[in-house]
Amino acid sequence: MKYAYYPGCAAEAIMKEADETTRQVARILGIELIDMKNATCCGAGCLDEANLELSYVINARIFAIAESMGLNSIMTICSTCLQTMTKINQELQSDPELLERVNKVLRKTGTEYRGNVQMTHLLWVLVKDYGLDKVKKHVKRPLNMLNVAAFYGCHTLRPAEILGYEDPRNPKSLDLLIKALGGKTVDYRGKTRCCGFHTLLVNERASLKAGGKRLQEAKDKGADCMVTPCPLCDVSLDVYQSEAEKLYQKKTQLPVFNLSQLIALALGVDVSDLSFRKHLVSPKKIISAVIAAEG
Amino acid sequence: MVTHDLIIVGAGLAGMRAAIEAIKTPDLNVAIISKIHPVRSHSGAAQGGINAALGNAAEDSIESHTFDTIKGSDYLGDQDAIEIMCQDAPGDIYELERMGTIFSRDKNGRIAQRPFGGAAQPRACYAADRTGHAILHLLYEQLMKGGVMVYEEWHVIKLVVEDGTARGVVAINLLSGKLHRIRAKAVIFATGGYGRVFHNSTNAHANTGDGMALAYRAGAPLMDMEFVQFHPTTLKSTGILISEAARGEGGYLLNSEGERFMKKYAPNALELASRDVVSRSEQSEIEEGRGIDGCVHLDIRHLGRDKILKLLPQIRDLSITFEGVDPIDEPIPIRPGAHYSMGGIKASVDGMTSIKGFFAAGECACVSVHGANRLGGNSLLEAVVFGRRVGAAAAKFAEEAELADWSESALKDAAAEIASLLNRIEGEPYPKIRQDLQKMMIQYVGVYRDREKLETARVKVSELKARYENVSIQDLGDVFNTDLLGALEVGNLLDLAEAIVEGALNREESRGAHSRTDFTERDDENWMKHTMAYKAEEGVKLDYSNVTKTKYEPTIRKY
Amino acid sequence: MRKKILIRRFDPETVDESFLQAFNVDLPQNATILDALIKIKEEQDGTISFRKSCRSAICGSCAVTVNGVAVLACNSQFKSISWVEGDVIIEPLGNLPVLKDLIVRFYPFWHEVEKTMPWLEPKEEIGEKENIVSAEDVAIIDESANCIMCGCCFGDCTIRETDDNFMGPAALAKAWRFVGDTRDAIKTERLELLSKACNAWDCTRCNLCIDRCPKGVRPLDQIVRIRQEAMKAGIKDNKGARHALAFQSDIKNHGKLNETTMPLKTVGIIRSLGMIPMALRMQMKGKVPFPIQKDIEGIKEVKKIYKIMEVDE
Numbered sequence A: 001m002k003y004a005y006y007p008g009c010a011a012e013a014i015m016k017e018a019d020e021t022t023r024q025v026a027r028i029l030g031i032e033l034i035d036m037k038n039a040t041c042c043g044a045g046c047l048d049e050a051n052l053e054l055s056y057v058i059n060a061r062i063f064a065i066a067e068s069m070g071l072n073s074i075m076t077i078c079s080t081c082l083q084t085m086t087k088i089n090q091e092l093q094s095d096p097e098l099l100e101r102v103n104k105v106l107r108k109t110g111t112e113y114r115g116n117v118q119m120t121h122l123l124w125v126l127v128k129d130y131g132l133d134k135v136k137k138h139v140k141r142p143l144n145m146l147n148v149a150a151f152y153g154c155h156t157l158r159p160a161e162i163l164g165y166e167d168p169r170n171p172k173s174l175d176l177l178i179k180a181l182g183g184k185t186v187d188y189r190g191k192t193r194c195c196g197f198h199t200l201l202v203n204e205r206a207s208l209k210a211g212g213k214r215l216q217e218a219k220d221k222g223a224d225c226m227v228t229p230c231p232l233c234d235v236s237l238d239v240y241q242s243e244a245e246k247l248y249q250k251k252t253q254l255p256v257f258n259l260s261q262l263i264a265l266a267l268g269v270d271v272s273d274l275s276f277r278k279h280l281v282s283p284k285k286i287i288s289a290v291i292a293a294e295g
Numbered sequence B: 001m002v003t004h005d006l007i008i009v010g011a012g013l014a015g016m017r018a019a020i021e022a023i024k025t026p027d028l029n030v031a032i033i034s035k036i037h038p039v040r041s042h043s044g045a046a047q048g049g050i051n052a053a054l055g056n057a058a059e060d061s062i063e064s065h066t067f068d069t070i071k072g073s074d075y076l077g078d079q080d081a082i083e084i085m086c087q088d089a090p091g092d093i094y095e096l097e098r099m100g101t102i103f104s105r106d107k108n109g110r111i112a113q114r115p116f117g118g119a120a121q122p123r124a125c126y127a128a129d130r131t132g133h134a135i136l137h138l139l140y141e142q143l144m145k146g147g148v149m150v151y152e153e154w155h156v157i158k159l160v161v162e163d164g165t166a167r168g169v170v171a172i173n174l175l176s177g178k179l180h181r182i183r184a185k186a187v188i189f190a191t192g193g194y195g196r197v198f199h200n201s202t203n204a205h206a207n208t209g210d211g212m213a214l215a216y217r218a219g220a221p222l223m224d225m226e227f228v229q230f231h232p233t234t235l236k237s238t239g240i241l242i243s244e245a246a247r248g249e250g251g252y253l254l255n256s257e258g259e260r261f262m263k264k265y266a267p268n269a270l271e272l273a274s275r276d277v278v279s280r281s282e283q284s285e286i287e288e289g290r291g292i293d294g295c296v297h298l299d300i301r302h303l304g305r306d307k308i309l310k311l312l313p314q315i316r317d318l319s320i321t322f323e324g325v326d327p328i329d330e331p332i333p334i335r336p337g338a339h340y341s342m343g344g345i346k347a348s349v350d351g352m353t354s355i356k357g358f359f360a361a362g363e364c365a366c367v368s369v370h371g372a373n374r375l376g377g378n379s380l381l382e383a384v385v386f387g388r389r390v391g392a393a394a395a396k397f398a399e400e401a402e403l404a405d406w407s408e409s410a411l412k413d414a415a416a417e418i419a420s421l422l423n424r425i426e427g428e429p430y431p432k433i434r435q436d437l438q439k440m441m442i443q444y445v446g447v448y449r450d451r452e453k454l455e456t457a458r459v460k461v462s463e464l465k466a467r468y469e470n471v472s473i474q475d476l477g478d479v480f481n482t483d484l485l486g487a488l489e490v491g492n493l494l495d496l497a498e499a500i501v502e503g504a505l506n507r508e509e510s511r512g513a514h515s516r517t518d519f520t521e522r523d524d525e526n527w528m529k530h531t532m533a534y535k536a537e538e539g540v541k542l543d544y545s546n547v548t549k550t551k552y553e554p555t556i557r558k559y
Numbered sequence C: 001m002r003k004k005i006l007i008r009r010f011d012p013e014t015v016d017e018s019f020l021q022a023f024n025v026d027l028p029q030n031a032t033i034l035d036a037l038i039k040i041k042e043e044q045d046g047t048i049s050f051r052k053s054c055r056s057a058i059c060g061s062c063a064v065t066v067n068g069v070a071v072l073a074c075n076s077q078f079k080s081i082s083w084v085e086g087d088v089i090i091e092p093l094g095n096l097p098v099l100k101d102l103i104v105r106f107y108p109f110w111h112e113v114e115k116t117m118p119w120l121e122p123k124e125e126i127g128e129k130e131n132i133v134s135a136e137d138v139a140i141i142d143e144s145a146n147c148i149m150c151g152c153c154f155g156d157c158t159i160r161e162t163d164d165n166f167m168g169p170a171a172l173a174k175a176w177r178f179v180g181d182t183r184d185a186i187k188t189e190r191l192e193l194l195s196k197a198c199n200a201w202d203c204t205r206c207n208l209c210i211d212r213c214p215k216g217v218r219p220l221d222q223i224v225r226i227r228q229e230a231m232k233a234g235i236k237d238n239k240g241a242r243h244a245l246a247f248q249s250d251i252k253n254h255g256k257l258n259e260t261t262m263p264l265k266t267v268g269i270i271r272s273l274g275m276i277p278m279a280l281r282m283q284m285k286g287k288v289p290f291p292i293q294k295d296i297e298g299i300k301e302v303k304k305i306y307k308i309m310e311v312d313e
């Protein structure tokens, strides 16, 4: 199994731990990730608002990089990259005129997109391509003790006709993964709702309240921690959790893991390599519980 | 007490169009009252189109539109009124477009037009298959723009008439449950149809003919109530309408043998014959054993996926959602269902009724432009043309009239009626009465009628009325008492059913939508006249009036 | 089929708090949520209150929340509510004050719609006939014209839940219906209004409105169209536009986002100062990357693309 690997900007900077642990997980499971050295930011749905045509070209260039590496599948670990790139890719693939227009520009920079690339996400790779049964076999530290709230976020689910992986009103993949890692899952309202990230810089208060609400909803249903498939959700839910607590004047202190961190923990990666100290809401108790259970 | 110069009850196409016209009169204080929010009005459900001889799709003329309408009406329509409607139609459509209606366009960027049953030319202007929706929302936009006062979710329960003049209405504010006196110099009713008298119906739950019943009780005659249009294509399980556009675009009607049976009944127009003709043909096929499970099939598969998705998207959605059938792959099971009320409050071409200061427009009025059978695409048109005309006429009336005060007694009476309903501890719940009425009406006063059926219906209506004397409800609260409204609406349906049955029983001929198996021919000598039903102590009192003829002589109606 | 249904009851005249009440009903196979509500009201409890009219998904009366998802009761068959496992729970639409049982007050919804000047301001009078508009020009506003104002999108909108001043998806979709209408005379004025705080740029792109809309309006797509048109019209002096432009310039200059300077570019220096305590805490956790980032290797090609496409900033 081999993928062109596109972590996305957040996982390369503020949420570096997501990238680091993804690499560890891939190594253990034997999934080959090839770096896309030249790739730019996908524009995160913002570039196309500033300049739609430019965003087609910029993304086509990224897809062309994968093609030039001889790969037809790009794996990202960011939901927003997934959604942005899937959408643009579908438009390019279904509209030959558009593709030709875009390629006219790209050719002048010495490249071209032939339309043969598909987008995917670590979560889908594990559930669909790799298989949860196989993941299970690698579990060294089952998460027995934990009630984990799966937070799917928006951009792995919606719009369904573009992403099309699972029922956006009743998704299962992340819950199944948690179970495969030996954890227990929590059913709560916020599971398929939004962390508010994308308006953090425009309407900060509304954004923080959205994230805070999701945390409360999970906490009220007995969650010990939350896991997300997206570094942007991590930012909203972990980094800004204390700000949301201030707005609501209500403590949640719910540790939030990136998907790859939680998997790495279960796969037995050395705890010091999981960057847990970078969390703003400390997951110490959770980690100790898991390790204690391991014996 | 609230006071306005002009109040308009009803916020469908007719009511809102009237309001937009009326506010053009400077300083006139106009308000709309509607039991549901304006955009929830049933006009929004109209799918297929609105007629006007624009001639965009093929050579057309006002003359031709007029003739088709008169012929469609089976010569019961008043020809002067029809001439006015067809004459005004193009101007009104252009005006709607310029106000912002999103019509579908032809390749020249003009308003697109499609063929409709009973029309010689493709004359129905449309907005995909949501024509009513497009115009309804447009008019509400204009209402907001004009800042018209809207009493939304206020349910009118009484038309107040004193000294032969309309003084206002009594209404319940659903939000608070309070009764209000609303005083005005002129009142327009634009309260829509009474499709819910019947069990199989394309009409919304709200279409209970309230305005007609209130006017009837206040002394205005109801005209031609026995003429109820049965639409040939309504979904088997719910009665939801599949627009005539499906046939306009080329759909077939098939019986259990897969035969296009309309060949037998209307060899030229086939599926696009007039609605009454098609409904009767279907009913005959079903009754003669060539139906499929009480239905026939509407087949549009041959139009192909692309055309269906582009031109009939809503029809496809409705079939999938409400019948579980994707018309791209399967024929749609359909049957006739009550659809349109040709009859209504007798009104002039300016909406004037027999009560001074009281006007009527739209489906609740009978002008009469549809006579014994309405053509598809003509009732949205009626609502728009006469909405405008009546808005102007009522505004003019209100401008010149004096505001009269009226006694508290009307309010007290209404309050007492409601209190007696709320205080009745033991009684029969209204839903059962309504259901029994609806089933009875479709069975005995449906597509085919005869003396025996109608006499049975007469007895049954009076039984139901007796039961209604003892009706009761469970919700005794003030706020948003939908139970109370449900019961009041059944009272309206009963009064209207009575007028329908009496008119039908007396009219010993077959004309348009009124089809008697014991009098199968049209009888111009004795029955080319309008029925007037008056409310009397002992029930209904019938009277008749002449049909206005200009230059079109009745001929045999054949398609 | 026999169904157990829980309905959220609230009567302002008798109780202070809402509660769930259970009903069991026998229903035909194809029954909808509305069929069930009507059956319960007519046969078991006449006091249950809900709105309904057309029963064919066109009047927009009957929106409710079914197990956390805003739907039209009349077009939701029991067999199609795939997200429900176990009992069906019917509650009022979200984000609007409840009046009684399943009936909410719609005023706040309409208030937002009215803010958008939702009517055509025609250009100067043309002749006596219709405006000539191409089918393609109609197609651009076609989706938005499908809206039945049912409020399903509004009831589940993320930002409306946390900010009462946010216009919400339906109003914005309606706004696009006029921005995109070639017959309208005040496009720029509209775009300026929509670019103000709490309007088009505040949406967090959660896509819930697209998922919830029963009529294919795709409100978020229309919001994005508004943003794009506003940018084209040069209305860029607001946080949302600056945020989008920051992406455009970061990609050109570094290939990647510069997360440390992004807030500065979006919210401006003053507001960024307010974020300093937060930034410090992140710094302490080793979260904040070095402000001067390494550019990607192929940055030259990227700059060339900008040049070829004549992207001006």
Ligand SMILES: Cc1cc2nc3c(=O)[nH]c(=O)nc-3n(C[C@H](O)[C@H](O)[C@H](O)COP(=O)(O)OP(=O)(O)OC[C@H]3O[C@@H](n4cnc5c(N)ncnc54)[C@H](O)[C@@H]3O)c2cc1C
Pocket: B009, B010, B011, B012, B013, B014, B015, B033, B034, B035, B036, B037, B038, B041, B042, B043, B044, B045, B046, B047, B048, B049, B050, B051, B131, B132, B154, B155, B156, B157, B190, B191, B192, B193, B202, B203, B204, B206, B207, B209, B210, B211, B241, B243, B339, B340, B361, B362, B363, B364, B376, B377, B378, B379, B380, B381, B383
């Ligand atoms: C499914 C369907 C499809 C149709 N398709 C077409 C078509 O394609 N072309 C065509 O020409 N015609 C069509 N028709 C017919 C046409 O839609 C109607 O005749 C027309 O819309 C009636 O408009 P209106 O304004 O008179 O009434 P409505 O739109 O029914 O409005 C009635 C108004 O009265 C108010 N009201 C009623 N009672 C009260 C009360 N007691 N107190 C306060 N307010 C009250 C209601 O709230 C509502 O606002 C169709 C009809 C149906 C049912």
Ligand code: SF4
Pocket: C153, C156, C157, C158, C159, C160, C168, C169, C203, C204, C205, C206, C207, C208, C209, C210, C219, C220
């Ligand atoms: S995408 Fe925007 S408008 Fe739509 S529901 Fe989410 S926040 Fe609301």
Ligand code: SF4
Pocket: C146, C147, C148, C149, C150, C151, C152, C153, C154, C169, C170, C173, C212, C213, C214, C215, C216, C217, C218, C219
């Ligand atoms: S956009 Fe869709 S969900 Fe929102 S109000 Fe309109 S029809 Fe309803």
Ligand code: FES
Pocket: C051, C052, C053, C054, C055, C056, C057, C058, C059, C060, C061, C062, C063, C072, C073, C074, C075
């Ligand atoms: S009842 Fe009209 S939309 Fe559901």
